[in-house]
Amino acid sequence: MTTLVENPICDYYDHICNQLRASTDHLEQAGDGLFSPRYLPELDQQIKQFFAASSISYSLIDLGLGIETILLNMSRFERTRTTKTNPSLLMVARAIEHSRRSGEAVTIVTPSSGNKATALRAAVYRAYELGLASPDTLNIVCVVPADAELKLWDSPLSSDDRLRALNPLVTVETSTRDTVKKMVSSAARRLPSLASKRRLWFTLSLDNYVLADQLRAFLEIDRFAPEVRRWHAHSVSSAFGLIGHSRGWERRWSDAPLRPGYLLVQHLDTPDMVLHLTRGTFDRTQLPQYQPSANGRFKQTDSAHFPTETHRIDECIDTTFYTSAPVTQPEMEGYIARHGGTGIVVSRIECERGYDQVRKALAHTDVRLPDDPGRLREHSLLMAATGARLAHTRGLLEGVGSVVLHNSGSYTDSDFDPVPHRHLTRLHQDQPQALDDLIERTRGRMLG
Numbered sequence: 001m002t003t004l005v006e007n008p009i010c011d012y013y014d015h016i017c018n019q020l021r022a023s024t025d026h027l028e029q030a031g032d033g034l035f036s037p038r039y040l041p042e043l044d045q046q047i048k049q050f051f052a053a054s055s056i057s058y059s060l061i062d063l064g065l066g067i068e069t070i071l072l073n074m075s076r077f078e079r080t081r082t083t084k085t086n087p088s089l090l091m092v093a094r095a096i097e098h099s100r101r102s103g104e105a106v107t108i109v110t111p112s113s114g115n116k117a118t119a120l121r122a123a124v125y126r127a128y129e130l131g132l133a134s135p136d137t138l139n140i141v142c143v144v145p146a147d148a149e150l151k152l153w154d155s156p157l158s159s160d161d162r163l164r165a166l167n168p169l170v171t172v173e174t175s176t177r178d179t180v181k182k183m184v185s186s187a188a189r190r191l192p193s194l195a196s197k198r199r200l201w202f203t204l205s206l207d208n209y210v211l212a213d214q215l216r217a218f219l220e221i222d223r224f225a226p227e228v229r230r231w232h233a234h235s236v237s238s239a240f241g242l243i244g245h246s247r248g249w250e251r252r253w254s255d256a257p258l259r260p261g262y263l264l265v266q267h268l269d270t271p272d273m274v275l276h277l278t279r280g281t282f283d284r285t286q287l288p289q290y291q292p293s294a295n296g297r298f299k300q301t302d303s304a305h306f307p308t309e310t311h312r313i314d315e316c317i318d319t320t321f322y323t324s325a326p327v328t329q330p331e332m333e334g335y336i337a338r339h340g341g342t343g344i345v346v347s348r349i350e351c352e353r354g355y356d357q358v359r360k361a362l363a364h365t366d367v368r369l370p371d372d373p374g375r376l377r378e379h380s381l382l383m384a385a386t387g388a389r390l391a392h393t394r395g396l397l398e399g400v401g402s403v404v405l406h407n408s409g410s411y412t413d414s415d416f417d418p419v420p421h422r423h424l425t426r427l428h429q430d431q432p433q434a435l436d437d438l439i440e441r442t443r444g445r446m447l448g
Helices: 013-030 045-054 085-102 115-129 146-151 161-166 179-190 207-223 240-253 272-279 329-339 348-353 355-361 380-393 432-444
Strands: 002-005 056-061 068-073 105-111 138-145 169-173 198-202 230-235 261-267 341-346 376-378 402-407 425-428
Touching (some): 013 207, 013 240, 045 115, 085 115, 085 198, 105 179, 146 376, 198 432, 230 380, 261 380, 272 329, 272 341, 329 341
Parallel strands (some): 138 169, 169 425, 230 261
8 A cells, every 4th residue: 555645845844944944054154155045935825736746655565575664755756756856846946935035036056967957957847837937037057977868858948949048958078977066066166156136056065955855754753653673775876865864863853762774775886885884995996806707797705785796896777876985974874873774785687686576566556667677767766675685685684674665766768758969068077167158158148
């Protein structure tokens, strides 16, 4: 049975508003000079309709673990199918309220590995549709690594000539995917926030995501609080979602008798959080020693936390997971040290080997996996489910009586059309000035 929570942002709006005020006060005290909208709109019917895209569901499933297993689905919005939807709705709502109060327009600028760009652009267009904003008051520039192009969802922000000009989607040829975040961070330092009547908002702060991700904890506490030792299984790059979840628990029930632990799931391209958890270092030389086998694959038997078999020792299952040496590591490791958890890295071979069992486990939920795993374009859910199954098989869940599986993203090639190549703006990592010029042109178009 699946239980639907139709509008969790509205359900917990007072908590979110209070936390927003606290987080923006903190940012001002930090003195980085970056603009960050401080307020959310009043909850009238129009705003409630805007936030209706925030729905979350949870379902009891049988993943073969022999213990209570709950699917937490935060990827229900049909225009994104990713957990980035709720943070995006809140950010766009903050921009709307800033324009209402100040008369200033806002240009959002964000780096992304794909899903964040899709979610923020969908939220901006939803604001246009509902008459909450217009291109004259709000627009967005998204900067994405070139190898994530096939993850970018087409929409009127791309197909309409005028909206495309005002809301450019920039892809960058880079040597490493995290270069995009560095480029946008550098632009934030170079470009002044205020120019005429249009503000630049660089959405780089972790707090922008914690604000929405703490809803996971609020729902868990109010709807299905743990009665036994519980871990949350989540595919992570920097673990923003679990940072939000852990802070949500701290705010709502800091002295709870049972606080959940975490199972961090990664792939071999960026295994940094698991590597540091298990080896105390980000140094890839500390990965298990893989040996080539006769079938051209690589195998190891030294560590239960890493794939026993893989096609490549630097295998990338999904470009969404791209961060190396994340700054969130100390906070996450501290939480795991206090409340329990561990990490596991999975391979494509392992994901495909257990695919039918995972697909069957989800059959009675509001999430569907395709017959052919090759049709998946977002692998977060499959990776998390595979990680939980392998952790159980390898004895890493000993003493755990409940698992919550986070669906932070799952979609197929039939869920969307990619943005056509001709509708993308292409840059190279050696063109920071070109990025600055594009951002300035984009916000300048509405000033004349």
